[in-house]
Amino acid sequence: MTAVDHAGGASSTGLPARSVDGLACWSREHVLWLGFDRPRAANAVDGTLATALAGALARAGEDERVRAVVLTGLGGRVFSAGIDVRNPGGLDHEALSTYRRTTVETCMKAILAFDKPLVAAVGGPAVGLGCMLALLADRVLASDTAYLSLPEIDIGIPTFLGVSILRFTSGAAVARDLVLTGRRLAASEALQRGVIACCVEAAELDAAAQAEARALASKPATTYALAKQWIARGLREDIDAGNARAAEVQPQLEAAARAREAAAGGQDTEGR
Numbered sequence: 001m002t003a004v005d006h007a008g009g010a011s012s013t014g015l016p017a018r019s020v021d022g023l024a025c026w027s028r029e030h031v032l033w034l035g036f037d038r039p040r041a042a043n044a045v046d047g048t049l050a051t052a053l054a055g056a057l058a059r060a061g062e063d064e065r066v067r068a069v070v071l072t073g074l075g076g077r078v079f080s081a082g083i084d085v086r087n088p089g090g091l092d093h094e095a096l097s098t099y100r101r102t103t104v105e106t107c108m109k110a111i112l113a114f115d116k117p118l119v120a121a122v123g124g125p126a127v128g129l130g131c132m133l134a135l136l137a138d139r140v141l142a143s144d145t146a147y148l149s150l151p152e153i154d155i156g157i158p159t160f161l162g163v164s165i166l167r168f169t170s171g172a173a174v175a176r177d178l179v180l181t182g183r184r185l186a187a188s189e190a191l192q193r194g195v196i197a198c199c200v201e202a203a204e205l206d207a208a209a210q211a212e213a214r215a216l217a218s219k220p221a222t223t224y225a226l227a228k229q230w231i232a233r234g235l236r237e238d239i240d241a242g243n244a245r246a247a248e249v250q251p252q253l254e255a256a257a258r259a260r261e262a263a264a265g266g267q268d269t270e271g272r
Contacts (some may be wrong), residue, residue, distance in 0.1 A: 002173035007074035024074055025056060028065040031213045032060050035074040035131075037222065042081035043073045045129055048083075050103045053179070054110035061114055068117035069219035070209045071137060073124060076202075079146065082128025097250055104129055105243055106159065111136045112236055115225035121209035122146045122187070123202060132162055135169050138216060142187040143202040148195065151182040156257055158249070160242035169237045170195045172220050 018024070019037035024034050034056055036043035045053075060066040073079035084104060087096050109135065111118065120137035124146050131148045134140050142148075150166075152159040159179055166175035174193055178185055191199040200208045216224070 008080045019074075022046070023051035023056060025118075027031070028210055029214065030065060030217065031070060031154075031210060032056075032063075032066045032068070033070045033072065035072050036080050037074045038084075039075045041084055041086075042078045043075065043130070044081045044084040045103060045107060045133075046084040047099060047103045047106070048088075050106040052105050057110045057114045059125025061116060062163040066113040067221075068213035069114070070119045070121050070213050071133070072121040072206075072209070076123060078124040078130075079122045079126040079134060081125070082130045089269055093254065094250070098247075101243060101246060103205065104132075105231055108136065108161070108239055109271060112232055112239070115228055117213055117219075117224065119209050119213045119216070121205050122148075122196070123205050125149065125184075128152060128159075128162075132165050135165050139198075139212050139213060141198040141200065143195050143205045144187055144191065144199055145202055146177070146187045147184040148187075148190055149182070149184045150178050152181065156253065158253075158262070159248075160245050161221075164235065164238040164242045166195075168238065194249075202254065 019035070022036065022038040022043075024033075024035040024037040026035075031196055031246065034053065036049065038044060038046075039050065040109070057069065060069050061129065083100055089099075091099060101261070107129070108270060117139075118137045120134040120140045122134050122140060122142040124143070125150045126134045126142075134148070150159050150162040152162065163175050163179050166178060170193065177183075185193075185195065187196065187199045190196045198208060
C-alpha cells in the first residue's frame with residue numbers, strides 16, 4: 001500500500017478522502033496532506049490515531065510520488081486538543097500512564113524519522129501534544145485565529161517533552177514562558193517570537209501551506225534529508241530522556257495528586 005492509498009485513497013480533486021482511524025489523507029501536486037479527523041474529540045490523539053499517523057508518515061517516506069507532507073486538523077476549529085484524556089478501556093492509573101506515554105512516543109518518533117519536508121498548517125488551537133507535534137514540523141504556518149498552548153502544569157503534569165521541543169525550536173525563554181505559565185500563545189505573538197514561520201488569515205492557510213511544502217520539496221532531496229537529520233540530532237536524545245524522566249517521576253506525581261485530593265476533601269468536610 002502506498003502513502004496515497006491510505007485512508008481510502010487520495011482525492012483527485014485535492015479534497016480530503018475518507019478518514020480511517022481518525023486520520024484523513026489526500027494529495028495535491030505531490031504533496032500529501034494528513035488531517036487529524038476526530039471532530040467529537042477536538043482532534044485529540046489516541047493510540048489508534050498515533051499508529052495511523054506513524055504508518056502514513058512511514059509510507060510517505062518510501063513513496064517517490066510524495067515529495068512533502070502537510071499536517072493539519074480538519075473541521076476548521078482546532079488543530080488538535082492534544083492527548084485523548086479519556087479511558088474507555090478502564091485501565092488502571094499506571095497502565096493508563098504507560099499507554100499515553102506510548103501514544104506520544106509513537107507520534108514523535110514517526111515525525112522525527114520523516115526525512116522529507118513536513119509543514120504544519122495550524123488552523124485553530126494546538127494544545128499539549130497537538131502543540132508539540134506542530135512544533136516538530138520543519139515549518140509551522142498558522143491562521144490568525146490559532147494559538148499554541150502547553151497547559152499541563154495546571155493539571156499537575158510537568159511536560160518534559162514540551163520543554164525539550166520548545167527549548168530546541170524557540171529557546172529557553174519561550175520554554176519557560178509557556179511551560180511554567182500554561183498560557184495561550186496567540187499566533188501573532190508566536191510569529192513575533194519566532195515560534196512559527198508564518199501567520200495568515202484563515203482562508204489563506206491551506207494555500208500558504210501548500211506553497212511552503214512545494215518550495216521545500218524543490219530542494220535536493222538527499223541534501224534536505226541529511227541536513228534535517230543533523231539539525232534534529234540532539235532533540236531525539238532529549239525526547240528519549242524526557243520520556244524516561246516522565247516514567248521515573250510518575251509515583252511522585254501520583255502521591256502529590258492523592259495529597260491534593262485529600263486536602264480538598266478535608267476542606268469540603270469543614271465547610272459542611
